[in-house]
Amino acid sequence: MFKAFIGYHLEEQRRNAKYLRREATKYQRLIKLICCVIMMLVLWNIPAEYFGMSDLTVVEQRTISVFCFATIMWILEPVPAWNTSVTAIVILLFCVSDSALWCMKDGYTPETLGVLLSHKKIMACFADPIIMLFIGGFILAIGATKSGLDVKLARVLLKPFGTKSENVLLGFLLVTGLFSMFLSNTATAAMMLTFLAPVLKSLPANGKGKICLAMAIPVGANIGGIGTPIGTPPNAIALKFLNETQNVNIGFGEWMLVMFPFAMILLFIAWRVLLMMFPFTQKRIELKIEHDKEKQLKPWQEKLVYIGFTLTILLWMTDKVTGVNSNVVAMLPVGLFCLGGIIRRTDLEEINWAVLWMVAGGFALGVALQDTGLAAHLIQTIPFNTWSPILMIVGSGLLCYAMANFISHTATANLLIPILAVAGASTAATLAPYGGVVTLLVGVALGSSLAMVLPISTPPNALAHATGLIEQKQMIRVGLTMGFFGLTIGYIMLICLGKYGLI
Numbered sequence: 001m002f003k004a005f006i007g008y009h010l011e012e013q014r015r016n017a018k019y020l021r022r023e024a025t026k027y028q029r030l031i032k033l034i035c036c037v038i039m040m041l042v043l044w045n046i047p048a049e050y051f052g053m054s055d056l057t058v059v060e061q062r063t064i065s066v067f068c069f070a071t072i073m074w075i076l077e078p079v080p081a082w083n084t085s086v087t088a089i090v091i092l093l094f095c096v097s098d099s100a101l102w103c104m105k106d107g108y109t110p111e112t113l114g115v116l117l118s119h120k121k122i123m124a125c126f127a128d129p130i131i132m133l134f135i136g137g138f139i140l141a142i143g144a145t146k147s148g149l150d151v152k153l154a155r156v157l158l159k160p161f162g163t164k165s166e167n168v169l170l171g172f173l174l175v176t177g178l179f180s181m182f183l184s185n186t187a188t189a190a191m192m193l194t195f196l197a198p199v200l201k202s203l204p205a206n207g208k209g210k211i212c213l214a215m216a217i218p219v220g221a222n223i224g225g226i227g228t229p230i231g232t233p234p235n236a237i238a239l240k241f242l243n244e245t246q247n248v249n250i251g252f253g254e255w256m257l258v259m260f261p262f263a264m265i266l267l268f269i270a271w272r273v274l275l276m277m278f279p280f281t282q283k284r285i286e287l288k289i290e291h292d293k294e295k296q297l298k299p300w301q302e303k304l305v306y307i308g309f310t311l312t313i314l315l316w317m318t319d320k321v322t323g324v325n326s327n328v329v330a331m332l333p334v335g336l337f338c339l340g341g342i343i344r345r346t347d348l349e350e351i352n353w354a355v356l357w358m359v360a361g362g363f364a365l366g367v368a369l370q371d372t373g374l375a376a377h378l379i380q381t382i383p384f385n386t387w388s389p390i391l392m393i394v395g396s397g398l399l400c401y402a403m404a405n406f407i408s409h410t411a412t413a414n415l416l417i418p419i420l421a422v423a424g425a426s427t428a429a430t431l432a433p434y435g436g437v438v439t440l441l442v443g444v445a446l447g448s449s450l451a452m453v454l455p456i457s458t459p460p461n462a463l464a465h466a467t468g469l470i471e472q473k474q475m476i477r478v479g480l481t482m483g484f485f486g487l488t489i490g491y492i493m494l495i496c497l498g499k500y501g502l503i
Helices: 008-024 026-045 058-076 081-095 119-127 129-147 149-161 165-180 185-202 209-227 233-245 252-277 299-317 331-339 345-349 353-371 374-381 389-404 409-426 428-434 436-449 459-465 472-499
Strands: none
Touching: 026 058, 058 081, 058 353, 058 374, 058 409, 081 119, 081 353, 081 409, 119 129, 119 353, 129 149, 129 233, 129 299, 129 331, 129 353, 149 165, 149 185, 149 299, 165 185, 165 209, 165 252, 185 209, 185 459, 209 252, 209 436, 209 459, 209 472, 233 353, 233 409, 233 436, 252 299, 252 472, 299 331, 353 374, 353 409, 374 409, 389 409, 389 428, 389 436, 389 472, 409 428, 409 436, 428 436, 428 472, 436 472, 459 472
16 A cells, blocks of 8 residues: 555554564464475375366366465465465466476376466466556555545545534445545555544543444445445456456446445444444544645646546446446556656555455466366366255355455455356356356355454454454454345345346
């Protein structure tokens, strides 16, 4: 997250604390890493018959070992998640691509070796159109920060909620949710917690109002990300597989047409849940949102940011009308802000490349599963067509929800979506009455976004917990409650829309 962003100091503190914890357990991390490598080597070299799949090729077996290696590495996290993604890409390039080392290809017949991956296709994952969509979102956020647009929007959007405590809470939930639809969830949470700091100081020390407002920020950020394809990486991953492997062709505006109202409903539910769990004792709150950053842009540059921001959002929401793909639209602020001198070299260095590389690693694993034929092989082995469609749809969402509370949301989506995309395609007929593969994959993205039970579940949770106002048991109560409401309403909505052919 770029350093100019308001609240960056909170994110920096979180990262430093995480780094110190890693340093304290470096021997444990080393043991975890060694165990992961040993597991991969065992899977790489054991006889193919042990996998229980007939005619398993060498390339497929290697892909299984790399996939399992990435899975365990993402779960145990002996190194940062993006490091695992990049490592997986490198192993795929050198061991299962058409440009692999000679010793990885020689000595095998074509039938035994299997289908080698295109090295160009693997490397293209670093510049996938979805990656460009995220870069466009990051550039918009940088422009909004440098022009002060974020602070002005927060001030304007919060003003109508007045000073009544309950309404101020609703204001923070809705504004945080709205910002997180277009900006990084982490950056949004850090910014809103900074705005909230003086408010928290004015509240009674022994009251529950502080807990209520502090919890509103991560809840708003996590739920708000559901509203747009760029709100959170799992959304974009699901959209990529739907549009590219299932030929569904869901646009930015179409996603928002369904998911924006859904996110708003959940935010209102969160409002009532928080008020019920943590009622205010102080009935009125005075809001003072100040911009303490030095002016970074000239007046004409600020106007250019406003124009670029507005045009980009409008084009994203009307992509089906204009015919301009949302990934292409994302390049508009990149060109406009760079040409206008708003984005400088130092700003580009501050883009969260770790998230982008993490997503790229998941895309590369997806390419490996698809192009080697391993995904189809797995589907033949696992009798998905005998499963109840409701079990398959809801079960995958619950599995994703459970996993995403303990490991990265992006990592969870990277693991599950490629396999479920192929499973869904093979059982399309049975899933059709319930919305087909769209319900299956979008449900996984929802399960990921709603996973906010623990401080480690999401960076916004960690930032809020770091304030010292929220106990873990309180976060668990709120997280489980919102997970229940979110998944229940989400699946009812998706299945009903699917039944009537609206998705």
